[in-house]
Amino acid sequence: MITYEELIDRLKSSESHIVVDSRLVKEGSIFIALPGRKTDGHMFVNDAFARGAELAVVEKPGDYSGPVLVVENTYRFLLDAGKKIFELNRPFTIAITGSNGKTTTKELTALFLESAGLKVFKTHGNYNTDVGVPLSILNQYKGQRYSVLEFGVSQPGDMDRLCSIVKPDIGVVLKVGSAHLGNFPSSEALLREKLGLLKHSQLKVVHSDLIKYLDDFDVSFGPHGDVRLLELSWQNGKTHARFRVFSEDVWMELPGIWHEGMLENLSAAISAVKLAGIDPNFEVLEDFTFPPRRFQFHHVRGITVVDDTYNSSLESIEVSVKCLQEMKKNGLYAVVGIILEQGWNALNAHGELGKLLKAFDGVLVYGSQEMPEVQVIVRNLGEKLIGVFDSKERLVAELLNELKTNDIVYFKASRGVRLDEVVDCFMEELNK
Template identity: 30%
Template sequence: MIPLSLAEVAEAVAGRLTPDATGVVTGKVTVDSRTVAPGDLFVAVPGERVDGADFLAAAAAAGAVAALSTRPDDALPCVVVDEPVAALGRLAAEVHTRLVAGGLTTLGITGSSGKTSTKDLLGQVLAAAGPTVSPPGSYNNDIGLPLTVLDADATTRFLVLEMGSRGPGHIARLCGIARPRIGVVLNVGSAHLGEFGSPEGTAAAKGELVEALPADGTAVLNADDARVLGMRPRTRARVLTTGLADGADVRAADVTLDDAGRARFTLTVGEEHHPVRLQVVGAHQVANALSATAAALAAGMAPADVAAALSAAGPRSRWRMEVTRRADGVTVVNDAYNANPESMRAALAALTGLSGQRRVAVLGAMGELGPGADAEHERLGEDAVAAGVDLVVAVGPDAVGIARGAFRAGAREGEGAVHVPDRAAAREMLMEALVPGDVVLVKASRSYGLEVLAADLLDAGAGA
């Protein structure tokens, strides 16, 4: 973060300084007292289980300069505010305004799936052109986005922000904290239908990003998604389209996959054609790469430089198509960070594109799908069989529909599909069933914790 005096912090967040609150924040801003370092500002966020204000003494012992808190404390100088999360957003907005005046270019990414993967690709591409802030992981909410903004300093040239949405107005609020000059909309799918009610409701919320762009900015829209392309009239900014169709401004041609499931294609921008060899797994990464390309072009990079940087970019965030080969020859694909119908099908396509003797899909439930959840789970089971998955393992009571769909599509119980009650049962079954040459995909919504199962499977083969 840029250095700020506590008086400047208080003014930015409309807070009240305690009498001992003097000094300058020279480090980072953090909401976790365990990560505090000397010079940091600790934001004491109240939570459902713990209140950050209870950890001011720990933050002080670790070297924090001060805290944003709902109450003063003798342990540490404080800027007292009513709502620390809202104050964090106001602080980020003030810092962002100063950085933009100094030449910072801000890029925002949203979509039903692929946000983090695209953010990771774009961050690595832009880093080839200048100092870039684009942290690994999904910092895409009212806490994570301000913290990302506050990681930038006067040397930062590009700031890449991931923007998630849990309802109407959420992305608009995030854009109020840090207004992007370049906005990327990847897709409109079935994620969070429980909140939005329909794909049209999702599209309305995702389009808040392009509405926030300035007239001299750029909206990057996926032309292969009709709902995304339909956002064109909602922005004053220039529009760059991406896709596989001939009419897209940024296109991929001659797409192929190698034995490891990584895509190769020819990047076409106008009359320029450049080869790209992605280091991330799955054909769905081509669309993410095209969106990252268009955003980088809008930020001033040349197509040849973007193609070279894309070909060097690797996976950065955990539990997203992490492909690991065990010593015994079993390959584990950990894609367990989150799931919705579209990302599930993309993962299944990636699984069947990997070389191996047998493809095993270990699938947990997809959350927040609303009234259509049962039908979506059954359809997923059918699609897994249709994709060529040899064994479908549905994990947990909420995933029983996946097994039903697989049986309906012709999978034999116990051989082609099975339902197990929990992670422990899945682990026990897979320990006996997996043999060298198997490729195992593990995927579910984050709340089901299947990343633990993926880790167990890797540990089981460590000593082979």
């Protein structure tokens, strides 16, 4: 039977496939059984063995059909294993947190570092939690000398847990808005949690709106920052922007449509890379593509479809609306769902959402009319409301009936609403 020390040594010296979801097991995987609020990984240990796992890490005794390593706490084992693997090479680490744009900022930062000839590890996709970060390390870290990590915060204490795994050399805090606000007692508590990254970081990069809350920082970005956007326009499907990068003015022509929030993410990436002592090569942005469903434009049969369904917040909707109003040629429509994890702030947030959506010529709401959040949106929309739909097929049929050539339709909701499925259904009908 393998011991704890032997397993850690094995993880240090050879490639392994570590999973906490038995559905992701492949031949030779190691399955870590994590207890959870909704289910317990120990219930799926034998399923993991049936799918080809060679070992399971458990904290509860059971009638298991394969070899197990029993530890006191499987969650703590995962964090400790990730920490030990990372500490082997101690890469120079840039950690990024904030309410919107973490993944985009991570991808841009990694791109700049890689273009300088550096070997870079970055967290996979949106694996940004206290479970996702160590999983990314265990499965993908191969001794690279630089790392760019995304730190997501959705509960009090998350930041300290993440920083117990990795000690950042540079901490980057993007703009802090209302995402996950319902999981915190106040907006101030959410802000403190995000800013907690800085106390663990040797060097600090912050959005200029946050300076008033800090005693010290190294570089700022945003409207009043060391790196900031000065001019912005869109022409022929491209974004033209002028930045102040410390004392230098930099003109950029970027592929696709970038709104101000995305350009703030770019400013944050530039700030972090400059602070790391690297001059960013802006030419690499010519080939940059955003992660899927982030303000993604599709042009089909004279209709512009904007898929922004990866997630939602008031702040991201506000910058999107501002950009779309500038681009409007004919009708401007929105298909929206609710913003999740707002808790005590839900009714206020959706009242504000309804007011923002009045900038559109017509709005279709995806959800149940019985939901209080939907009712608040409807109340604030007034005559701009086209209808509320709990069926994607009925919504798509109504939307197709409304749209005309040169119209823009914008899709936005929290990921849990599954509005991406409505987008796919609509695109399928539009392409017929």
